[in-house]
Amino acid sequence: MEKSKKSTKRLAAAKELNKAVGEYYLECAAAKEQGKPVGWMPPMNGAIELFYAMDLQPVFPENWSPVCAAFGLTPKNFEVSEGMGYSRDLCGYLRNIVGYVNGPMTDPAIPLGGLPAPDLLISPGGGCVPVMKIFHALERRFPEAKVFKADLPQVALEEIAPHHVDYAIQEMQRLIDFLEKATGRKLDQDRLREVVVLSDQACALWDEIMSFRRTIPAPFSAAEIGIMFVMVTRQGTRQAIDFLIKARDEIKERAESGTGVIEEEKLRLFWDNIPLWYNMGLFNYFEKANAVVVAETYSAAWSIRLDPADPIKALAMKSLMSYPLVSCVSIEKRKEMVLKACREYAIDGVVFHRNKSCVPISLGQMDIKKALEEELGIPSVIFDADHMDARNFSTAQFQVRIDAFLEMLAEKKSQV
Amino acid sequence: MSQPDYLQPFADCLTQSSQRLFDQAEAGEKHIGYFCTYTPVELIHACGFVPIRIMGEPGVVEQAYSLVPDFICPFMKCALEKALNGGFKYLKGAVQGYTCDVSCGMANIWKENIPGELYHTFPLPYTDAPAPRDYLQKEFQAFIHKAEQAGGEFSLERLQSSLDMYAVIRRNLLSLFQSEKGGAPVLNAQERHIVAQAGYVTPPDLFLEMLEALESRKPFDSPENQGGIPVLISGSLVESFGVFDAMEKAGARIVADDLCSGYRNLLPVDGSGSGPMERLIDRYVNRFPCPSRCRAEDRFPLLMDRIEQTGARGLVFLIQKFCTPHLADIPELTRLLKAAGIPVLVVEMDESWRMGGQLQTRLEGFVEMIDGMSG
Numbered sequence: 001m002e003k004s005k006k007s008t009k010r011l012a013a014a015k016e017l018n019k020a021v022g023e024y025y026l027e028c029a030a031a032k033e034q035g036k037p038v039g040w041m042p043p044m045n046g047a048i049e050l051f052y053a054m055d056l057q058p059v060f061p062e063n064w065s066p067v068c069a070a071f072g073l074t075p076k077n078f079e080v081s082e083g084m085g086y087s088r089d090l091c092g093y094l095r096n097i098v099g100y101v102n103g104p105m106t107d108p109a110i111p112l113g114g115l116p117a118p119d120l121l122i123s124p125g126g127g128c129v130p131v132m133k134i135f136h137a138l139e140r141r142f143p144e145a146k147v148f149k150a151d152l153p154q155v156a157l158e159e160i161a162p163h164h165v166d167y168a169i170q171e172m173q174r175l176i177d178f179l180e181k182a183t184g185r186k187l188d189q190d191r192l193r194e195v196v197v198l199s200d201q202a203c204a205l206w207d208e209i210m211s212f213r214r215t216i217p218a219p220f221s222a223a224e225i226g227i228m229f230v231m232v233t234r235q236g237t238r239q240a241i242d243f244l245i246k247a248r249d250e251i252k253e254r255a256e257s258g259t260g261v262i263e264e265e266k267l268r269l270f271w272d273n274i275p276l277w278y279n280m281g282l283f284n285y286f287e288k289a290n291a292v293v294v295a296e297t298y299s300a301a302w303s304i305r306l307d308p309a310d311p312i313k314a315l316a317m318k319s320l321m322s323y324p325l326v327s328c329v330s331i332e333k334r335k336e337m338v339l340k341a342c343r344e345y346a347i348d349g350v351v352f353h354r355n356k357s358c359v360p361i362s363l364g365q366m367d368i369k370k371a372l373e374e375e376l377g378i379p380s381v382i383f384d385a386d387h388m389d390a391r392n393f394s395t396a397q398f399q400v401r402i403d404a405f406l407e408m409l410a411e412k413k414s415q416v
Numbered sequence: 417m418s419q420p421d422y423l424q425p426f427a428d429c430l431t432q433s434s435q436r437l438f439d440q441a442e443a444g445e446k447h448i449g450y451f452c453t454y455t456p457v458e459l460i461h462a463c464g465f466v467p468i469r470i471m472g473e474p475g476v477v478e479q480a481y482s483l484v485p486d487f488i489c490p491f492m493k494c495a496l497e498k499a500l501n502g503g504f505k506y507l508k509g510a511v512q513g514y515t516c517d518v519s520c521g522m523a524n525i526w527k528e529n530i531p532g533e534l535y536h537t538f539p540l541p542y543t544d545a546p547a548p549r550d551y552l553q554k555e556f557q558a559f560i561h562k563a564e565q566a567g568g569e570f571s572l573e574r575l576q577s578s579l580d581m582y583a584v585i586r587r588n589l590l591s592l593f594q595s596e597k598g599g600a601p602v603l604n605a606q607e608r609h610i611v612a613q614a615g616y617v618t619p620p621d622l623f624l625e626m627l628e629a630l631e632s633r634k635p636f637d638s639p640e641n642q643g644g645i646p647v648l649i650s651g652s653l654v655e656s657f658g659v660f661d662a663m664e665k666a667g668a669r670i671v672a673d674d675l676c677s678g679y680r681n682l683l684p685v686d687g688s689g690s691g692p693m694e695r696l697i698d699r700y701v702n703r704f705p706c707p708s709r710c711r712a713e714d715r716f717p718l719l720m721d722r723i724e725q726t727g728a729r730g731l732v733f734l735i736q737k738f739c740t741p742h743l744a745d746i747p748e749l750t751r752l753l754k755a756a757g758i759p760v761l762v763v764e765m766d767e768s769w770r771m772g773g774q775l776q777t778r779l780e781g782f783v784e785m786i787d788g789m790s791g
Binding site: 084085086087089090091094125126128129130133136137139140149150151153154155156159161163164166167170174327328329330331332354356359360362363364365366367384 | 482514516517521524525541547554555711737738741743746747
């Protein structure tokens, strides 16, 4: 078994995805050349739609990290950040992006043209600490960029009250004021509504695509989860809709024709936590035991529907809910969500990636594990790794644990 | 823990707090635990609960690993271990001011696994302006409502009196953490932290009486002025006083700290405003910065102030292993401090808090290096 491996993909959408990734990064570079303001921001918040509505270019350093992992750039980036004094105990996204901007960023040979330097930084207050610290480091690296110091209450979903929503709306308005002042562009409310409609359509399509995975056999596995790229980078655009419609049609056709990921799907798995970006091939590993990862926590963050009747409020709600939904801010709701998915997707077993690079998702996993066993009788396994740093992943430990787990699941299923 | 007689009541508090708090709980006192100094203790107190800081205890972590991964800070692991072993049975719940990812997750894990009646996390704003202050007022009102449902009773008069009491406590503590005339504090590092940490596990009215009694014993015959290279320590919580001993053995004298178990908790001592609620809000939007909520650049001038006020000649980052907020600030702070001519050493502590031979040697080397710089 290899430490780093690309996944085997069966969807034609995978080819479309490569194209979409290339086009997005070319667009980022072109924006800079054309003088369109470029803003770096964390994903999973309503700033994306504002950017597209104001014809600004959003860039997501977090999303660049999986690209670095796929192209093998991560070790060099780690070398740079660790040389600056960043501890190996810190999140791999942080070490990767800090290393990249302080090292290879200026190398003209960087794949996809690399990232264009930011004119704007949407620096979060709230969200996870590593992302906050990434943006503090970016503020240092790009002192000429205009900085918006964002502020968002971190509230468990079940605790969100009107005053949290009101404050998030005020913050959204403050961001609009900042962008208008910094770029000289005025936000057109009708255009914003159009963008929010498109973003909501993308969420509806995403939900529909995910729902086909309830079919047995599942039409695609977590090995193809890269298709969520457009949900991260293109929310609120026609490109996202076009990509998702094509993917949806293909997946629907596979589901209706009974075309599964593998010939004989015997076990259906749920994956918790971020994938190992340097080893997406791991998702194919399960296939040797006729097991398929048919659902995961991470993809659920892109399902938050937006109400176009009140675009600003919709974006404020998205900002409030996205991060808590997948993190330890909202363990109770996350548990409910995993249990619901396990029922709906006929899950036989759950694989918990205990991720050294993501404390907020790793905290709460044991409570979810316990609930799965007690409430649904679904067994689960935990393995230790890291979504960015291959040095924290032991293939031997993974194989021993997963092989035994799959064997146990097969045995359990044969007794039913 | 034997101490000079003026400190013995505080040392006793630390060793006997669990039993004493348990007895008080049996008698009807309602204690609420909190992890972090961004928790508005005055508000909890004004609602009729006694805020008690949840501390771990250095030692072996076993049971906690059934609920959390090993790559979180020793403080949180040890606190959970103690809770799972029944060490916090006197608490009626846990309340937390949102700071780092681990404290946020731990507050929720605590709620899931440690029985209690009142749990709350305050999602504090990151900026200071009229809108976040207005938001924070509503957030405090929401907590009051929750506390009342859990049997608490609130009034603005009670809040006023809680604010007054905590301000006096902090002012008294501050007088121990800094000299009245500048220079070294009146107690040594271990003594200062014994007093401060006793305050975390003692009802505030009782603690205030103890502080007033201590004040009457001044001047102390603290061994502070015995020499050694003056240093500032920076980090989150220090739960083992042995660390201070080890640093002193290495030839350092800890003249100041930037710890949330020490000096950082004391500032500002109070807030200002037209009424008690405004005063409370003012304090919590103006807290002495913690790395989980601010930039390294915001902390640097404050560290330099402490260095200049106390004559510290070096800075030791005393970090809990896996503490992301502190670890992430270290590269930039180190760069800035070194540029200002301040030598820096980073020491990471695990849950045993043992200063092993290797660390001791590094500390000794650091102190010798600073000493050599003056020659």
